[in-house]
Amino acid sequence: MKGEGRLLAIPGGVDDFREICEGGYYFVDKSELVSDIVNDRSEVFLFTRPRRFGKSLNLSMIDAFFNLEYKGNKWFDGLKVNSHPEVEEHRNAYPVIRLCMKDLVADDVGIEREAGNGRADIIMRRNDPRYPNIVVELKKSRSKTDIFNTMEKEARKALTQIRTREYYRSLKGKTYLYGVCLQNKKAKVLFEEMDL
Incomplete structure (x- = not known):
């Protein structure tokens, strides 16, 4: 995710965290959202944002952090979440069921x-x-x-x-x-x- 001296692409329409990390896209680091979730301990979280403000990307990032399927990934290297050691035990430690409804219309x-x-x-x-x-x-x-x-x-x-x-x-x-x-x-x- 670091530019390493090269220009990064702006991820217009890209809402997959893995693709952003591996594809060399510019990324505004919101990874501390993970530590907010871990430290809050609520059973349910509601994230409201206007359209095109990163809800799907945030969900993809949360999935990438907690999901067992992605164990061993390096996607979070250098991100702010690493300054919160209390979340490390939760990294890629859970089975995650993710139902994405972003392509559905209201009456669908x-x-x-x-x-x-x-x-x-x-x-x-x-x-x-x-x-x-x-x-x-x-x-x-x-x-x-x-x-x-x-x-x-x-x-x-x-x-x-x-x-x-x-x-x-x-x-x-x-x-x-x-x-x-x-x-x-x-x-x-x-x-x-x-x-x-």
């Missing part, structure tokens, strides 16, 4: 969030038949023994719950069902596809 998707009223945790209803609907049911495991089998069972329970309660009954077309079990830094995701 409906999202519901469970509030104890018998709905799935997340339902993304697509009005455009080219794209699938998505139903996600999340479970949390606290098992101390046989963690792998317990997480598998909980993820299967999540898929069964989606089918039994027919969370998809109002959906039409291709629908992806995700049963997810989380425990500490581990995740088990089971997937089914339905044509409704």
